[in-house]
Amino acid sequence: MPTEPACLVPACEARADADALVALCAHHLALAADSGVGEDVLPQPCPACGSRHGLRLPGGMLCATCEWRQGTWPDADLVAPRVDVVYYLRFDDRVKVGTTANLRQRLGAIWHEELVALERGDRTLERRRHADLAEARIARTEWFRMTDAVVAHVERVAGGRDPWALHARWRSEALALRG
Template structure:
């Protein structure tokens, strides 16, 4: 019995005889790695609280922040600091502020929607205030929603869910501490 060739163009390797599709060992491994399945996590992600996971041959990760299931953040360490500049909408105006504890800060401010986030601290916040000064309401952190403000928010938001962005940044900060 002669071995068939791998179906991938320009691949000269022989297909694996037990494979359902005529692929060489290398291309079978690539196909297996790309076989991901959305699934419900066995418990909320310890980093972002998402319940959706992705099962891959190498293991299951959180679909939101990519935290590997089974890895536990060290409870003795403080949560990672992630400084963000946020944009909150309330009626026809937007507040641009900064915080390192997003959930706590937003719990203290009356708003209708978290519009966008940028990773940054007070210097970025002050730069945004200066850039959008024409729409600023007095000396507050609130701005009228002008075409310029709307364009800025659309550019920094780019259609992304701000909470998913924040979860990813927290996960990255944990990983950088050597916990992942």
């Protein structure tokens, strides 16, 4: 019959709990569980970005997406913050490069398969992107053929980040800056 290893906590002479993922005794497992640090589900969606992914800390919970403190609320009388973005939508073998200050509403009005990237910016940046990708532009539209240059540009802008999480972060920052 194998014996359990010793608890990893220095100076603890107890044996590690057999079912523990980490070699800690029952006492130190309980202390770790009570430390209050870890990932969790928020009790309600974050008021700043809508995420349910939370981070439990000794001082309370934060939204893991935008770091808004759980239990604090944006002033309901204030208009939602304006966050101008240049968006990249994929549909079939094309990409649309457009701009909006109301991302969800705009994307609801455009037939697309996937939001592939976002960058903060307004019409000035949008026009610059259209000029940068002009060789792939589809006749006077905001749609571009999926050429190697377009794919490389979109991948560079996306940077491996989830565009919705990025947008949530920007909205939260805009709320926080308003006070």
